[in-house]
Amino acid sequence: MSFKVGIVGCGTVGSGVVKLLLENGPFIEKRIGRKVEIAFVSDLNPEKVISLGVPKEKVYTDAFKAIKEVECDTVVELIGGTTTAKxxxxxxxxxxxxxxxxxxxLLADYGNELFKMAKEKGVSLKFEASVGGGIPVIKALREGLVGNRIERIYGIINGTANFILTQMTQKGLSFEEALKLAQENGYAEADPTLDVEGFDAAHKIAILxxxxxxxxxxxxxxxxDGISKLTPLDxxxxxxxxxxxxxxxxxxxEVDGSLEVRVHPTMIPEEHILSSVNGVFNACLIEGDFVGETLYYGKGAGQKPTASAVVSDIVDLAVGNSFSIPECLFRDGSLPIKEPDQFVSSFYLRFTAVDRPGVLAKIALILGKYQISIKMALQRSIDFNGGVPVVMTTHPAKKRDIDLAVKEIDQLDVILKPTFVCMIEEL
Known part of the structure; x- marks a missing residue:
């Protein structure tokens, strides 16, 4: 008996799923011993769906009608957003x-209630393509590493931001120039806020x-925190x-019995493998107590990689691998979330100051007031926003103390612009 799939949304990813199932259907059937068949495709542009090779009688414009009336085993939601999709x-x-x-x-905001509903109805809600495109990072966490206590996750999980930072690093472009290039190449939206200000990555790390x-x-x-305040000088x-x-x-x-979850521009050692992840590629480093460090790398977005991940979920269901949703996802759990002001890290601080003697001493005095130890300090003799850049790195300090010190330093008459702060992760 064939496994029947209804697809809602035939945009970039939806079209990729349709193409993959039509083109590789015989190969999939040979591999799993069961035919995966498109039961319906719902989209507001039926001509587009038909042009992909889907029979006209399987094309709908009303997704709700199709779900109710067409026999199918699973529904694939690919329209995006958090209203109609929900x-x-x-x-x-x-x-x-x-x-x-x-x-x-949608999963980051409403996954809790949707998973609960799926459990009550005795069906599965699968989401491999929600993080990392074609990288099987969800499957790794829920299956391959299930016997491990996960100790930490470090992810480069937004291709747009990574492309921009790569251009700034390799070509010395400004943020604005690199963003324009990303938009010209189709890697960034007209409104890039979700990507460059870190919100897309925040959705993904919440799920992980x-x-x-x-x-x-x-x-x-x-x-x-996003990358828009970074400069080529930094x-x-x-x-x-x-x-x-x-x-x-x-x-x-997990740090001292609480959970840190954060997304921000971060300085990491150049020799670390994550430093070599460039362009639109993604990578996710997951460390477990028994397995140690594992790394997942590949294209984190795009039609084909994301369609590949969607079809992997469909095939899982077709062969009877209906992932049991952990009970712990339905409650807040005992592990508290650490407040940002309690984060402990080394920091990079870039001050824009007037070029006169005594500036470093004034800054150092305030940092000392908040028990912040300076690791390195330097000043570049160049014009930078009408002043000179004074840069310091610190030994580990609480973010709360850094924020208080920077607020006070920015009120000095020798400081011309708000201070740029970047966390350092030694990995």
Missing amino acids: RIIEEALSNKRHVVTANKA SSLAFCRWVKTENVFV IEIAKEEFGYSVKLLAVAK
Whole structure:
């Protein structure tokens, strides 16, 4: 008996799923011993769906009608957003259909209730494509590493931001120039806020954290900072003076009995393998207590990689691998979320100051007031926003103390612009 699939949304990823199932269907059947068949495709542009080779009688414009009337085993939601998509998934679950989705924003915000509904209806909600595109990082956490206590996750999980930082690093482009190049190449949206300010990565690390640390993590629990304030000078100094590269890093780790979940530009050692992840590629480093460090690398977005991940979920369901949803995801759990002001890290501080004697002493005095120890300090004799850049790195300090010190330093008459702060992760 064939396994029947209904697809809702035939945009970039939906089209990729349709193409993969049509082109590789015989190969999939040979591999798993069961035919995977498209039961329906719902999209507001039926001509586009038909042009892909889907028979006209299987094309619908009303997804809710298709879910109710067409016999199928699973519904694949690929329209995105958190309103209509949520209703579609709820409709499918109500009709006791398995659901596959790539919708990280929806899962990060409403996954708790959707997983609960799936459990009540006795069906599965699968989401491999929600994080990392074609990289099987969800499957690794829920299956391959299931016997491990996960200790930390470091992810470069937004290709747009990584492309921009790569251009800034390799070509010395400004953030604005690199963003324009990303948009011209189709890697960034007209409104790139979700990507460059870290919110897309926050959705993804919330999902990974929930699976890894066995408690529900909401997007609002994630500390988020973006890359738009970075300059080529910061990247140059990080590399030449301190031996660091700069990445938009998603971090989740247990520290002293609490969970840190954060996304922000981060300086990491140049020799670390994550420093070599460039362009639109993604990578996720997951460390377990028994397995040690494992690394997952590949294209984190795009039609084909994401379609590949969606179909992997479909095939799992077709062969009877219906992932049991952990009970721990339905409650907050005992592991508290650490407040951002309690994060402990080394920091990179870039001050824009007037070029006169005594500036370093004034800054150092305030840092000392908050028990912040300076590791290295330097000043570049160049014009920078009407002043000169004064750069320091610190020994480990609480973010709360850094924030208080920087607030006070920025009120000095020798400081011309708000101070740029970047965390350092030694990995």
